[in-house]
Amino acid sequence: MTMRLDYLSIFPGYFDVLDISLLGKAVDNGLVEVHAHDLRDWTHDRHRTVDDTPCGGGAGMVMKPDPWGEAFDGIIGIEPDPSVHVIFPTPSGIPFTQSAAQELSTVERVVFCCGRYEGIDHRVIDYARTMWTVHELSLGDYVLNGGEVAALAITEAVVRLIPGFMGNPESLAEESFSPGQERLLEYPLFTRPVSWRGMDVPEVLMSGHHGRIAEWRREESLLLTRDRRPDLTD
């Protein structure tokens, strides 16, 4: 299966980065195909306007619905198709999780709609919900200037789970937040040299005693999780 990824943005250049590294390899291997689109290509005025003042007043500008609707018609089509997954990265979305990434890694078409300004006219999202499977997703409770960076993060989390992407798929199963894994943060990692700037690798890790090493790692994970993410152990 080849996953098609489309990105709608007024800054499509953000997605040039998808040509490098492992993601670039996935494109070369035919696992994914990537299309970035400039929303302004669906405007018709001299200034290629995509925003206007908010109805009801308030600060900032809101993205007009017309360019989005015409872009949807041109990129996705005018017939409803629930197999197309349309993602709006937004601070008001549901938290994006590894299980969501797992689910999205099995779909054939994903369209990212990257808002800017104060956001997108809500009718765009309402319209999309009548046509496709829509996900309003949040990466976290902080303010970004738009949805592009979030779209890249979601892309990386999803694409790396596509069968054939990772050389050793078994390694995915052991990662933090993977399905079936206990919800614990990963233990501290070390490699050579054993001594570095007066700090040594914990002796147990050099003991060759696998049982003790596993016990040490679990204890470290429990301590770290309890300290930093007690919510994971609820």
Ligand SMILES: Nc1c(O)cccc1[N+](=O)[O-]
């Ligand atoms: N936080 C935020 C934002 O401020 C703008 C777009 C997307 C997100 N997000 O996905 O978390």
